[in-house]
Amino acid sequence: MTDLGLPEGILACLFDLDGVVTKTAxxxxxxxxxxxxxxxxxxxxxxxxxxxxxxxxxxxxxxxxxxxxxxxxxxxxxxxxxxxxxxxxxxxxxxxxxxxxxxxxxxxxxxxxGVEAYDGTLRYLEAVRAQGLRTAIVSSSANCRDVLRAIDAEHLFDVRVDGVVAAERGLPGKPRPDTFLAAARDLGVRAEQAAVFEDALAGMDAGRSGGFGYVVGVDRVGQTDALYAHGADIVVRDLADLGGEA
Incomplete structure (x- = not known):
């Protein structure tokens, strides 16, 4: 799995929406x-x-x-x-x-x-799925599904845990890890078998406290040190930097 930039044993990838998949942050x-x-x-x-x-x-x-x-x-x-x-x-x-x-x-x-997606993230998602890893979108937004449909990316995720789902299930949001843990359960994997991809400090806190196997910080605004301080295992400017290019 080295071409995806992930450690061995990772079976699923859990992605935040705003700032990771879309340019909406x-x-x-x-x-x-x-x-x-x-x-x-x-x-x-x-x-x-x-x-x-x-x-x-x-x-x-x-x-x-x-x-x-x-x-x-x-x-x-x-x-x-x-x-x-x-x-x-x-x-x-x-x-x-x-x-x-x-x-x-x-x-x-x-x-x-309008809504724009990060091309590097979309290519990375395609590569992740091509290697058989499962994917989830984990967002606090209640508009998550509409945004995914606007960028024609809903099909790239096996599971969606967003603000609507969290409210239905009574899940506390980030920085608590509950929404990410719910997505991992829905995908049938343990936390240590899942990687979290986040650009928010609250998301880093959730990844660290949830015991996830790998926490990727995506730095779009120049906060690399803070992302590491809040629990990132690695920080990249764009997911294309991790690999997965065809």
């Missing part, structure tokens, strides 16, 4: 910033401090389920809001209201700008 960051900045500007007035779409996005939001991202960032700023519920309108001053506002902004940005 930057779109997510922009949607979070637009939502949080509007909220903070109204709440903090002259003391307004904008959301940092690099450092604060990486630390508190990236890779987490939407509501968890809202809670984690607001806690870091010393702000508490009512939870509300998943059906809260986007203008509600609740955790779920802010999350729904972010999602509305994201969908609008995707609608107007």
């Amino acid at each position: 930057v779109v997510h960051a922009a949607a979070w910033k637009e939502m949080f900045d509007a909220f903070l500007r109204e709440r903090e007035g002259p003391h307004f401090r904008p959301f940092d779409a690099a450092a604060e996005y990486d630390e508190y939001v990236d890779g987490r389920p939407r509501a968890d991202g809202v809670r984690t960032f607001l806690a870091a700023r010393g702000i508490e809001l009512p939870e509300g519920g998943p059906d809260d309108p986007p203008d509600a001053a609740t955790v779920h209201g802010l999350g729904n506002r972010k999602n509305a902004l994201l969908l609008e940005k995707i609608r107007t700008g």
Whole structure:
């Protein structure tokens, strides 16, 4: 399996979506910033401090389920809001209201700008499957299936554990390893037989705490040291760097 850049004994590959398969991480960051900045500007007035779409996005939001991202960032700023519920309108001053506002902004940005895939990842997926390894997409996004269909990549995954599936099964999101562990079980492999591919620090934490056989950090934004610190076994700029080219 050396041509895939994976150790012996790996039988399955578990891929994050945003930032690993698709070029949507930057779109997510922009949607979070637009939502949080509007909220903070109204709440903090002259003391307004904008959301940092690099450092604060990486630390508190990236890779987490939407509501968890809202809670984690607001806690870091010393702000508490009512939870509300998943059906809260986007203008509600609740955790779920802010999350729904972010999602509305994201969908609008995707609608107007489209979705692009990383070609290196798609080629790597094809190579992985050609060698008989099983594959899963593991994403906190509730829009995962629609995004995969938009890039015609749904057929590249045997299993999907996304925000919708996690909610149905009551699985906590990253940095907890539960969604990755569920995907491994669905594929019929043990954690130590699966490799995790992630670009988020929360995803690295999940890979490390879940006891997975190999954790690949994908560095799209210059955070190689942080990915290693959070548990990566190897960090690459693109999955094409691992091998698997025809």
